Amino acid sequence: MRVTVTVTVVSAVVAVVAARLVSTPGVIATAELLCARITHLEIFTFRQAPPSKQPLRQQTFWRGRESTAMAPVQAPSTFKRFVEVGRVVLVNDGPFAGKLAVIAEIIDHNRALIDGPTTGVPRQSFPYRNMILTPYTLPALPRAAGTGAVKKALEKANVAEKWASSSWAKKLAVREQRKKQNDFERFEIGLLKRQKRDLVRKAHAKEKKSATA
Secondary structure (H helix, E strand, O other): OEEEEOOOOHHHHHHHHHHHHHOOHHHHHHHHHHHHHHHOOOOEEEEOOOHHHOOOEEEEEEOOEEEEEEOOOOOOOOOOOOOOOOEEEEEOOOOOOOOEEEEEEEOOOOEEEEEEOOOOEEEEEEEHHHEEEEEEEOOOOOOOOOHHHHHHHHHHHOHHHHHHOOHHHHHHHHHHHHHOOOHHHHHHHHHHHHHHHHHHHHHHHHHHHHHHO
């Protein structure tokens, strides 16, 4: 479909003729300027494809020039962890913070039913904001599975061994160990780190000196 919008100058010509009949210089100048501006207006042309063949793009028209802007293409999502039944989560708040549990059922957009029979986390309703999704899942776990089924699935997938060997669990263990240290133990660790730096610096200086000799 082609729709052409044209601008007529009949009214402008009439305005000029009427102004000349009045013979007022100011009115004549204003009417002639209006006529000149109207006659120099560009014609806007809009093109639109049929509804069945409408292209997936956005067309914008400005002063007779057509500019096409492609619709934004959504990049594929790289997010791999979703709230789902069988997802292993890490509790980060409450008396069971730092322990693993499994999502047994989705309650609503704010809570899920979790169960951790191998880590001591009782079966309970838990908010999403107080749990962290881990990369481990139990895909064969049915919805609202009982504690026995969750325990068998955890043991079969060796989730405890995988979690213990992960860098995430090791960092958490180091953090917990540092929290339990007293001032004297922290002081000893600082001295050991200083001695380590001295040894590394001396070895580096020795190697540099032997390389330049």
